[in-house]
Amino acid sequence: GAGVSQSPRYKVAKRGQDVALRCDPISGHVSLFWYQQALGQGPEFLTYFQNEAQLDKSGLPSDRFFAERPEGSVSTLKIQRTQQEDSAVYLCASSLSTGANVLTFGAGSRLTVL
Amino acid sequence: AQTVTQSQPEMSVQEAETVTLSCTYDTSESDYYLFWYKQPPSRQMILVIRQEAYKQQNATENRFSVNFQKAAKSFSLKISDSQLGDAAMYFCAYRSAGAAGNKLTFGGGTRVLVKP
Structure with missing residues (x-):
């Protein structure tokens, strides 16, 4: 596609529910990143994929967070047993080359946990 | 670990x-890249300008320019001839x-308000 597409744009979950956030990167982009942006703060790195390989997951805050990119294109960020502190905007970005070179960001998925 | 303030x-x-936004960073590395991103209410981050640390010349992109001071670990952004569309984080x-x-x-962000 022309840009990075994320869905849903908004998600409200009750505490304890599982959620899945989807990212469609630009076709052919090798690198894919997930960031978490809490209200009023800058984005924080969660995880990085090069094609289907998850090369860095050092930013995932707990084992309730899981990301995958099984075919090297679409990626899903899953959060199990959501907590209120998980409320944030989750940004996906992709890059044509390896590493965080020139990133194209999606518009994010805003998660609110009640 | 690197920090950006x-x-x-x-x-x-x-x-x-004209408005100038400040940024300082902490690193022990000698080779790195610095960026300024704009985030309008639509939430999509847009790259404004990029600077390679090995380049002494400050980057410019139309009305946007940076003042990169490597020794001071400072990387400020100057927006000239501000327009209403520049309002963003x-x-x-x-x-x-x-x-x-x-x-x-990323740093914590600076909100820019543009008054008509």
Whole structure:
């Protein structure tokens, strides 16, 4: 596609529910990143994929967070047993080359946990 | 670990005037990249300008320019001839040029308000 597409744009979950956030990167982009942006703060790195390989997951805050990119294109960020502190905007970005070179960001998925 | 600090939570500028946003960073590396991103209410981060640390010349992109002071670890953004469309959150970001160069470290952001 022309840009990075994320869905849903908004998600409200009750505490304890599982959620899945989807990212469609630009076709052919090798690198894919997930960031978490809490209200009023800058984005924080969660995880990085090069094609289907998850090369860095050092930013995932707990084992309730899981990301995958099984075919090297679409990626899903899953959060199990959501907590209120998980409320944030989750940004996906992709890059044509390896590493965080020139990133194209999606518009994010805003998660609110009640 | 690298840290990026933006000390101005909010800046206000009159349309057609100039505003400068501050950014400082902490790193022990000698080779890295610095970025300024714009985030409008639509939430999509847009790259404004990028600077390679090995280049002494300051980057410019139309009305946007940076003042890169490597020794001081300072990377400010100047927006000239401000327009209403410049109103947004602006984030400074750091990326290592080495093996750890697979992530951006962002500052806390500066909100820019443009008065007509």
